[in-house]
Amino acid sequence: MSTETIDLKTRLITDFYAREAVLNGEASSEYHQKKREGLARFEKLGFPTIRHEEWKYSNVKDLISVSYDFNAESSIGLAELEDLKVPAQEANILYFVNGRYNAGLSTIISPVEKITISSLAEAYKNDPARVSSYFNELTKDADDAFTALNTAFTQDGVFIHIPDNQQVEHPIILRFVSDAREQNVGSQPRNIISVGKNSHVKLAEAFRTLGEQRSFTNVVTEIHVAEEANVQYYKVQNESDNAYHVGTTQVRMLDRSHFYAGTVTLNGKFTRNNLNIVLDGERCDAHMYGLYFPDGSQHVDNHTVADHQKPNSESNELYKGILRDKSKGVFNGKIFVRPDAQKTNAFQSCKNIVLSPDATMNTKPQLEIYADDVKCSHGTTTGQIDEEALFYMRSRGISRPEAMSLLMFAFCADVVSQIKIDSVRDYLENVITQKLASK
């Protein structure tokens, strides 16, 4: 087999114009103009290299060295999805296969007359003005090629609009499945979530792959959190050993709102997660939890931003990882405290267990503080499993592997326990237990 090098950037740009050519009147819409801006930005930025400060430890060379079918059809049915499933719970479940909504597989049980939960494509058909006004609002200034690329190619994803004072009883679970059984597939879901004043919702994005071919997911999620809203947002990645994933979640929080994020990377060849939270309100609190388990030659990179723009808010972050084999981990946590953001509390911690001498973890806390009355702390640790603890447990009759998995499970517990959707937490506990026992 020849190793063909392709120019993915040029291909994508050509692709864009080909799509545009058949749009007719739609090409002049506000929606499409935003996509054009995305393309222009992508064209200018190009795919990052490791000379780019934000991509220093994460090389996308491999990711962009092949082509992907971004329009791959899939005949996937519930039977094939059975083993990819997160256990059932009373929940809204929306399936996206190769980036496109699959109504046949999905179930929406929350009252749609009160809250909007639909595919982005359908939402746009029904109310182009509303969708256009939200689209790319939070990410328009992002200096990130992948975000711009996603904007240019936005077709589908989820659109959730929750009016004020709604308690959304049932969690919303978004399942993104890449069907890579036949070919290399690409998808670029765009999710737009707007949560009204004093409304409460729990949602999860779960990413899985079917098949052995390569998959490339480039996802962007924009979340608007209005005053006093409470949002629990989880991202669970359990993709194949041949899955490449780049994702950005961009959040804007207003006064007295609460936002919880849990990002768990169970498996995947290459993962880059950007979680950017702008605390654009007073007395709001943002919580970021993360967990990752790379093995083999996997790569997991979490970049987070807590951007404090107003006084009296709090951010609180805990990321943990267990690294094996030749895997690589990256954590970059930025905290900005803008001049107005007096009395900010910001905490950040990243703890890692590195189980192999060939595995590496790069951690970089980055604090930029422009206000004087603030409390900030950060800390990172990278270590091995505690041998004293191991010996203590073994001296009580617990075998070494069992003791290791107990210790590692305990290490993960304070992140896992933060996941407040029961079915998702149970799923994680199961997968993590198996993962920790299998080595």
Next chain:
Amino acid sequence: MLSINDLRASIEGKEILKGINLEVKPGEVHAIMGPNGSGKSTLASVLAGREEYEVTGGNVVFDGKDILELAPEERAAEGIFLAFQYPVEIPGVTTINFLKTAVNEIRKYRGEVPLDAAQFLKMVREKAKLVSMNDSLLKRALNEGFSGGEKKRNEIFQMAVLEPKLAILDETDSGLDIDALRIVAEGVNSLRSPERATIVVTHYQRLLDYIVPDYVHVLYKGRIVKSGPKELAFELEEKGYDWIKAEVEAVG
């Protein structure tokens, strides 16, 4: 039951145990005393299988098996228990869960069926009562934030649950108040039986008032330099170690 023959062990190239000989028969209690740094904890750790120590000579036979060949967990399953001088804190693992895993791993080793949750809880409750171990401690992470005395009591509680044939108590008395000392001693004594043996490492005669030893040994510079009946402990309490050191130096 336990026979230690010319045991030598070193750490980081430094020889700590320089030929230990000790014979423990079922039903006996042996006290090991000796100045700081003489190798008492090292001996206890080597018996329990701590891997940092390199055994450079001798052997240890327990119930007919050469235990130096066994992993720490196998020794535990064979019936050896070490109460640590410094119990380790293990965040995120509750005492109760830890013990359940331990009990069932040992049962598995012995070819017994695992205890179910109800059986286990019943047994644990009884043992907790025996050492006046508070229920709330059982639900907390193992030793995390426990007071010094609580940690020591937890060691004896674990011993009561695991019912070892040979218990090695490394300074379990230090850091205990008088009441706790009595409770710990009662816990140990309640396990005494003609089939079980105990090695008590201590600096103080006080504990030996409660757990009366059959023999007292003095460990000094990696060797047992003196052995005697329980009265030897009184003598050490009264006179200190200088006279023993002098005796050893005189012999050369």
